[in-house]
Amino acid sequence: MAEVIAIAPKTVPESLLNERTTPMDYAANCASSQQWHKPPLLSICIPAYHRPQGLAQAVRSVVAALPPESQNRVEIIITDDSATPAAVEDLLAGWSGRWYYQHNAQRLGMVANWNASVAKASGDFILLLHDDDYLLPQGIPTILEILTREGTAFDVFLFGVHLVDQHQRCLRRQIPRRQGWLSPAQALRQLLRHSSFVRFPALIWRRSLLEEVGYFDPAYGEATDLYQWLRFFARKGVYTVPRATAAYTIHDQALTMGMFHAQTLATLRQIFTAAADFKILSPAALRECQGDFFHQFILAGTWRFLRRRQWQRAQAVYQLFELPEVIALGRSRRWQGLRWLFGAWLWLLRQIS
Template identity: 25%
Template structure:
């Protein structure tokens, strides 16, 4: 690719020694070469950093390691964004793996389509044997194809999601994240100036909330090809969050009301207005009481 723009592969880490070597190796094995690797580490207590440092003398790809004071996963993700120099941001979590052509194929889409703000892809799953269960199988059936409920046109192996998704009756139906985990997306760094950083108050859905924030301004492209592998294991953040009674979905309704209301399906608008708008609370209370007579 001519005039290849710099891509920042951002790896937020914390006690990731079990899988970090595989993640770093997949980043360095990219067919696309104008890369930097940004590591933001939340005070790991294991060998995560020493494993990463071993790669610095084995590659010409810059690996920048930043020590970050722990303040939640969103703060660590945001530190990556703040330290990144690339035109494009490619997250890679410490337990996930990129396919060799992932960055190259995503950059191609973004460089040739200025209306696209973010590109995602399909993904494979790596399921740890100790974590295999009927529940995991069911999750893969439900979330294996994140766009399964959307009627997307496929052209040249790519589909486009525009902000009409927000108006769709399918928007809040499972799977809630219809774009993908951070390891399978790439987006334009300059969008950060427009939409801000990840919401650090969220723990579980801060990624899809961010993707939908992008969708308010730019379209999203879906490459119908598995370009990354998402690992499922007992210690990943999603499972830890599920055990800790995360309240993101209550906060998400308030975010939708305050930032997305006019873009949503009329029935969703009505539900949110009844919940959060005093005028509409009273109005619908009167209407419901009248109907009950």
């Protein structure tokens, strides 16, 4: 059983609000107020797990972004997989829109918690915000502006992000080059050539897409997000917006630090097989994309450990290039220079040690 606290705006009579209620009670409470007959434009879903400070920052970045008269356009949903419930009432004291908090008495796990969060969304569009990321001050106004203007024509939107460290220092910016729609073929080529083309808080999709393609599939493990974006892009393409709306945190505790191994590459091969089934890109184009993707993935993992002076772990990741399935893809012209540089660096470190 999950502990659920669901709060509607203060305009709802107090007699209809219980300290603890079920999701169905929550829907009824909201429906009792005239202003909630229309669903919000955007649901911001925050699947939390043992980061109380990060959760607080994520929630505050939403609450502080909108004046009270605009908060009914956004709802906040928190599903908490932590051992103990978070004190979210104080964080949301100034929020006049819908919000929903659920503490999972038994841990669901990463992907299941994502699905639990988005399943409770009632907005036209969904943004999944992890509890180690946060929205920039103009993030929500920018998103609402674009969704209001373009939301009737497009279903998937990709914004820019600031990549920050755990001290909120901006390391670099990742922002789409142009504003406009990428067809499914164009979107898949970008997604499957660049291992970090999509950062989680930068992507927003129409809620009804989950009914078309399904929820996040746990069978794809740490690459389940890539598989989900593949299914979205193959059907709808993506509308890119060259404006940063969120901060994406890179830190030592990130779950992605543990994904640079052979099993992940095997999962990625399954995703490329699924991409082939859509018959949108030619086999030659897919092979080129896969070669670039695998090279970038291995080099990115190698760099993360080199930067932290974890030489043996960096070497272990770099050796993924020796796997037969990676060798079969051939060299990536795009990444060949950096691969040579990292190889020389690691060779020199071995000689010194």
